[in-house]
Amino acid sequence: MKFSFSTNAFIRHTVYDAIESIAAAGYEGVELLADIPHLYVHTLRASDIKKLKASLTANRIAVSNINANTVRGYYENGDAEPLFEPCLTDPDPEVRGWRIDYTKKCIDLAKALNCPNVSVTSGPIQPESTPEEGIEALKAALKEIIAHAEKMNVKVGLEYEPGLLIESGSELSCLINEIGSEYLGANLDLGHSHVLGEDPEFTVKLLQGRIFHVHLEDIKDRKHFHLIPGTGDMDFKKLLSLFEKTYSGFITVELYTYPDKPIEAARKSLEFLKGLAGRRIVSDAVN
Structure with missing residues (x-):
């Protein structure tokens, strides 16, 4: 089982410091935040990607996922703006088009870094639109994104979340089936599923074969x-x-709630997870 940690816990550090710290904590993978203050793709230069590749190589760590869930860099004062805006269901075609283009550039970044997948969300229900109108806008946006993903051989995992337009596993499963591309699947956040009261099994x-990447955290x-x-x-x-037996990709610990102590959070998380995995191996051997 391969564990990764997201740089979105390290928003008070550079992406390079985050990569180094995550590797030093013992993780095999790192999820990269495709947003300020790390990798806002509209301002990334070829030299930045070259430096990023060198950092990943030096730290012997793989990229588990490009996290394109948020684009606060779109706004002049990003930290104060709505978390998931602008989104793929924005009623303004120009704004929605900008978000589609940004997601395509994140796919390009994933390709450059040999990362197999990018994650996005549906965004919230827009006050100017009905949920049904939002779904139609989302499907149209995803079809355009997926066409690019297929060309680049990078998969797109949509992450459902409580309060968003797509907020459950069943809704995501329906969407995946309607789009009908093997390049659209799930960025499954097990904490979100727990909040919703879903049965994990x-x-x-339900999503088997379409789980491209997994987010993990605890919930109380x-x-x-x-x-x-x-x-x-x-x-x-x-x-x-x-x-x-059903998933061979990375399981990424996502703890953006610990910006003051990301290194401690990363180390404690891996210590717990590896300890649990070790106990499972011993138990299986005894049985």
Whole structure:
């Protein structure tokens, strides 16, 4: 089982410092935030990508995912702006087109870094549109994005989240089936699934074969606040067992809620997860 850690916990550090710290903590992979303050793709230069490749090579770490869920860099004062805006369901065609183009550039970045997938979200329901109109706009946007993804051989994992237009595993499964491309699948966040009260075994089976990347964090009392694994209510022994035979990709710990102590959060998370995985190996050997 391969574990990764997201740089979105390191927003007070450079992306290079984040990569070095995540590798030093013992992770095999790193998820890169495709947004300020790390990799805002509209301002990335060829020299930046060259430096990034050198950092990844020097730290002997792979890119697990390009996290294109947010684009706060679109705004002049990014930190104060809505988290998922502008989104793929924006009623303004020009704004929606900008977001589509940004996502395509994230796919290009993934290709350049030998990363197999990019994650996006549907964004929230827009106040000017009905959910049905939002779904139609989302499908049109995804079809354009997926056409580019197919050319680049990079997969797109849509991440569902409570409060967004696509907010459940069943909604995502329907969307994947409607689009009908093997390049569209899930960036499955197990914490989001837990908040929604979904049965994890059912959800993993529902999305089986289309889970391109996994986000992991702990949750307490079904409140959507990302916690270090082992400090909330989630049954990680059961969760990890669901992926042993059906998933070979990275499981990325996502703890953007720890910007003041990302290194500590990364180390504690991996210590817990490796300890749990080790106990499973011993238990299986005994049995």
